[in-house]
Amino acid sequence: MKYKSSCLEKAFETIYSEKIIERGKTYYKNNLVKCCVVFKNKIYGKVVGGDLYNTVVDLEDYSGLCSCPYEYNCKHAYALIEAYLNKNYIDGDEIFNNLRKMSKEEILKILEDIIVKYNMWYEIIPKKGSLLEEGLSILKLIPYEEKNIYTFKSFLENRFLKNAKNEELLELLEEIGKSEYIEEDSERLYNIVDSLANEIFSRNNKNTIKKAFEISKKYKDKLWVIDDYYYDYYSDSEEDYYDYSKEFL
Numbered sequence: 001m002k003y004k005s006s007c008l009e010k011a012f013e014t015i016y017s018e019k020i021i022e023r024g025k026t027y028y029k030n031n032l033v034k035c036c037v038v039f040k041n042k043i044y045g046k047v048v049g050g051d052l053y054n055t056v057v058d059l060e061d062y063s064g065l066c067s068c069p070y071e072y073n074c075k076h077a078y079a080l081i082e083a084y085l086n087k088n089y090i091d092g093d094e095i096f097n098n099l100r101k102m103s104k105e106e107i108l109k110i111l112e113d114i115i116v117k118y119n120m121w122y123e124i125i126p127k128k129g130s131l132l133e134e135g136l137s138i139l140k141l142i143p144y145e146e147k148n149i150y151t152f153k154s155f156l157e158n159r160f161l162k163n164a165k166n167e168e169l170l171e172l173l174e175e176i177g178k179s180e181y182i183e184e185d186s187e188r189l190y191n192i193v194d195s196l197a198n199e200i201f202s203r204n205n206k207n208t209i210k211k212a213f214e215i216s217k218k219y220k221d222k223l224w225v226i227d228d229y230y231y232d233y234y235s236d237s238e239e240d241y242y243d244y245s246k247e248f249l
């Protein structure tokens with residue numbers, strides 16, 4: 001697991017106050033981190049507080065989501081970071097490697113126990129509404145409670161980006177451009193557009209990229225990140241680059 005100290009320092013400065021860091025460290029030292037698993041660039045954990053909280057920290061920017069009343073970037077999230085920095089974590093891949101060694105029946109039994117215990121039937125049954133509709137609904141909730149932007153971000157990262165069709169990526173991008181819910185200069189908006197752009201460009205579909213570029217021209221103030229991706233993408237092939245950009249001069 002890579003450890004990005006500069007990014008970490010920045011995360012400390014911007015999202016965790018000194019007080020939170022101090023409390024998080026105390027939580028860690030007092031063994032209140034009950035489980036810490038690193039899996040696909042995220043730290044997952046259970047941290048004891050008023051309750052046993054579910055906490056997830058994104059290793060890209062060290063932002064944390066938590067089931068505690070504080071909800072994000074809290075002392076529980078920091079306590080997990082502290083466990084991670086002290087190399088006190090379990091590798092999630094290892095857990096899956098162990099599962100691979102089990103029989104289908106054993107795995108099914110584990111699955112059944114989890115579904116029944118946590119009432120997760122909804123998660124495994126086929127859904128009617130599309131992913132895009134779900135995303136748009138969360139986007140609309142942002143003006144009511146600003147923290148919904150974090151819900152939106154995890155929805156994007158955990159479900160939408162992996163599963164959305166190209167058209168759906170573009171449609172959500174356009175909705176974000178139109179939306180008046182997110183401030184233009186916010187870092188959160190940047191992160192959201194950046195993760196969408198990253199997905200669009202890494203799919204390497206020229207038609208989708210062209211459309212994304214067109215959309216970004218309509219909503220320059222919000223979607224300027226797409227420009228950066230676009231010019232990087234075509235910096236190797238000048239021909240394509242000029243073909244596409246001419247239309248927007």
Ligand SMILES: [Zn+2]
Nearest residue numbers: 066068074076
């Ligand atoms: Zn918390």
